[in-house]
Amino acid sequence: MKRMELDQETIKKLRGLILFTVVTVVVGMNYRSVIGAAGLFLHMLLPFILGSAIAFILNVPMSLIESHITIKREVTRRMVSLVLTIAGVAGVLMLVLFVVMPQLFDTFRTLHRSIPQFFEEARAWVEQTFASQPELLALFESIQIDWPAFVSQIVGFLKTGAGSVLSGTISAAVSIVNGVTSFGIGFIFAIYILLQKETLSGQAKKFTRAFLPAQAAEKLFQVAGLTGRIFSSFLTGQCVEAVILGLMFFIVLFLLRLPYAVLIGVLIAFTALIPIFGAFIGLAVGVFLMLMENPVDALVFTIVFFILQQIEGNLIYPHVVGGSVGLPSIWVLVAVTVGGSAFGIVGMLVFIPLCSVLYALLRDEVNRRLQKKHVMPKQDQKEDSDS
Secondary structure, eight states, X not given: OHHHHHHHHHHHHHHHHHHHHHHHHHHHHTHHHHHHHHHHHHHHHHHHXXXXXXXXXXXXXXXXXXXXXXXXXXXXXXXXXXXXXXXXXXXXXXXXXXXXXXXXXXXXHHHHHHHHHHHHHHHHXXXXXXXXXXXXXXXXXXXXXXXHHHHHHHHHHHHHHHHHHHHHHHHHHHHHHHHHHHHHHHHHHHHHHHHTHHHHHHHXXXXXXXXXXXXXXXXXXXXXXXHHHHXXXXXXXXXXXXXXXXXXXXXXXXXXXXXXXXXXXXXXXXXXXXXXXXXXXXXXXXXXXXXTTOHHHHHHHHHHHHHHHHHIIIIIHIIIXXXXXXXXXXXXXXXXXXXXXXXXXXXHHHHHHHHHHHHHHHHHHHHHHXXXXXXXXXXXXXHHHHO
């Protein structure tokens, strides 16, 4: 009887191996169709993936608010915390808009005056250069351009390009409508997730335990909990670091009486959400704006930027963000570089906590194996995990 059970178990394993082999061969022979079907499936799931991401982000402040509300009824407490969270996020965005929009209008008015003056000075410099260098003027006069042929080429390009421009405009409009629709569906889906997160979590655990072995299910729950904690800590730390950096730039630029202090401070606060490299976007914009008014201000701003970047990179970021994810600085740089190369800005934001999860899991596994081999004492293992 025992042998019969072994034979049945062996047959079951062989069936599974044969099925896996057949599926692998079929997928390999039709990989283009499989990739296309997977892309279509992901496109259909995009609003729900977006909604899950929105729910995860909003859950960080919502959980904090909910823990400080003393309403006894759980449903009411959950609704109040959700409303306060959405109102708070919307209020911050509106406040930023009301602060930044007047600055933007003033900037555009200043650029409207500065740019023509800049080009007028550049034209005067070119004319003066040509006047003092007659050989350059003679060189340009010797260049012959067939203007009728040039004009006919432009007309032909406009005729053939009008259709593509029109189709491109229509495609852009359709993409905008699809994006707004996906965001709307995702936002509603996020609200449902936040209102029923315990119920959904319980259903996910029941489903996992039903289809996975007990040990694998518990390991999956452990990894999911670690991932949630690290991502939440990273999001909180990144936002705090961005606010601190933006305030630092605003205060220093205001004290030095440099222009666009509010605009540059807010811009750097937002771009600093992109780890390590984001603030350099604010540097480029700030230098361009100040060059239109006073090149000396642009030079001073550049010096101030690199000084504050050193303070932020060596003091603020490692303690606020690096400590929150438990990832050494060298691996933070690697995660940002690899994530940005693969998936752009989103990759930069996701790869730091993702690499932190992998780093923690690999560290624990290495320590466990060393402990099992009696290579590493338990006290050293604790110190390594705390570092």
